[in-house]
Amino acid sequence: MKFNTKLLHGKAGRNTLDGATLPGISQVSAFYYDSAEHLEKVFGNKAPGFAYTRIGNPTVAAFEQRINEVEGGTGAVACASGMAAITVALLNVLSAGDEIIAGSGLFGGTIDLFKDLEAFGITTHFIPHITVEDIKPVLNQNIKAVFGEIIGNPGLDVVNIKEVSDFLHENGVPFIVDATTATPYLINALAAGADIVIHSSSKYINGSGNAISGIIVDGGKFQWDKERYPAMKEYSKYGKFAYTARLRNDVWRNMGGCLAPMNAYLNILGLETLGIRMKALCNNALTLAKTLEKLPGITVNYPGLESSPYKTLVDEQFGGLGGAILTIRAGSRENAFKLINSLKYALIATNIGDLRTLVIHPASTIYLHSTQEEQEHAGVYDDTIRISVGLEDVEDLIEDFTQAVKNI
Ligand SMILES: *Cc1c(COP(=O)(O)O)cnc(C)c1O
Numbered sequence: 001m002k003f004n005t006k007l008l009h010g011k012a013g014r015n016t017l018d019g020a021t022l023p024g025i026s027q028v029s030a031f032y033y034d035s036a037e038h039l040e041k042v043f044g045n046k047a048p049g050f051a052y053t054r055i056g057n058p059t060v061a062a063f064e065q066r067i068n069e070v071e072g073g074t075g076a077v078a079c080a081s082g083m084a085a086i087t088v089a090l091l092n093v094l095s096a097g098d099e100i101i102a103g104s105g106l107f108g109g110t111i112d113l114f115k116d117l118e119a120f121g122i123t124t125h126f127i128p129h130i131t132v133e134d135i136k137p138v139l140n141q142n143i144k145a146v147f148g149e150i151i152g153n154p155g156l157d158v159v160n161i162k163e164v165s166d167f168l169h170e171n172g173v174p175f176i177v178d179a180t181t182a183t184p185y186l187i188n189a190l191a192a193g194a195d196i197v198i199h200s201s202s203k204y205i206n207g208s209g210n211a212i213s214g215i216i217v218d219g220g221k222f223q224w225d226k227e228r229y230p231a232m233k234e235y236s237k238y239g240k241f242a243y244t245a246r247l248r249n250d251v252w253r254n255m256g257g258c259l260a261p262m263n264a265y266l267n268i269l270g271l272e273t274l275g276i277r278m279k280a281l282c283n284n285a286l287t288l289a290k291t292l293e294k295l296p297g298i299t300v301n302y303p304g305l306e307s308s309p310y311k312t313l314v315d316e317q318f319g320g321l322g323g324a325i326l327t328i329r330a331g332s333r334e335n336a337f338k339l340i341n342s343l344k345y346a347l348i349a350t351n352i353g354d355l356r357t358l359v360i361h362p363a364s365t366i367y368l369h370s371t372q373e374e375q376e377h378a379g380v381y382d383d384t385i386r387i388s389v390g391l392e393d394v395e396d397l398i399e400d401f402t403q404a405v406k407n408i
Helices: 002-007 037-041 058-071 082-091 107-120 132-138 159-172 230-255 261-272 274-293 311-318 333-342 372-379 394-407
Strands: 075-079 099-103 123-127 143-149 177-178 196-199 212-219 300-301 325-329 358-360 384-388
Touching: 002 058, 002 261, 002 274, 037 143, 058 075, 058 212, 058 261, 075 082, 075 230, 082 107, 082 177, 082 196, 082 212, 082 230, 099 107, 107 123, 123 132, 132 159, 159 177, 212 230, 261 274, 274 300, 274 325, 274 394, 333 384, 333 394
Parallel strands: 099 123, 099 143, 143 177, 177 196
Antiparallel strands: 075 212, 196 212, 300 325, 325 384, 358 384
16 A cells, blocks of 8 residues: 555554444543453453553554554554653653763754753753764764654754664664654655654644644664663563553653543544645645745745755655745844735744644744754754745745745
């Protein structure tokens, strides 16, 4: 099955008991059983079933299974948000004294999270780009994970997953990727070599901007050495399911960032149209970027443009689609604000992956808590505008952005 067919006819979508085309919404907290013995078995993983929604829920499980099938993982665990997913994905394997390497062009919330982890003895080395060249000089025995966004938001640098993961595996380090902006439509990150894939499914997977959520998918191939990862010691008996087993039985369930059943259902609806939406969104983004690039007074950053250093990688890795986000620089903060305020269709909002085109001035919003140096490393300048391109007719977007640019 190809991508869109699998979304609609994959095995994971065919497991409803009553033949319903979509799972029901199990909007409950708890599940009862006919005897104390039965509930004991469910609690001890000796009988199938659900006990309490924080630990498992049929609608959430249906969402997890669908994503897991699309990504080709050994298990997927859904979370209340993308940030909850990133947090537990890391805490699942890290201990005090461990170090992480991360790209500088990351989502602002993730950069803030890495600072929070310092209180728990986990330190992060930020490097300009997730490349073998940049990783090599900072690699040491304490580095227990490398974290990168496949297409940085909003830096828009693109990671060569195969090259980086090959190098990391030679050094016994797992590659954890945030695939939010690339989505499984542009790249199967596990097949390309990544070990753990995380999505803020609030964005393109949900697709309509109607629910916050996150998901972690394990490829099951990384060998968690018991000495280097003491947290994984007890779970190594689960083999390729070890990482997911620890999440489910330990960190994820105990930190409590579970996904609500209703939101899981909304994500399943979104997931089914991910392929057609991404294709249309990426085509709109490329057409808009090409048009804006010709206008005087602004510069455009989009990985799919001929002028981008990532164009070859976009062609090789993503089949030519460069994602649906672009940034423009308007010359000054004043110009950036004026441009934003002149737009008729694009909504001024802090989100990506909506059906509607959204714009934001990152320096004064998402990166408010970052230093100027951190902002610039993330590709955020005082005159930067991020555009999350939507599904409007591209002629209307071109007309709208062109008049706004002329206005400055
Ligand atoms: C939005 C986003 C997150 C955080 O996800 P939430 O669902 O908002 O918690 C993480 N990474 C990237 C790349 C994002 O765009």
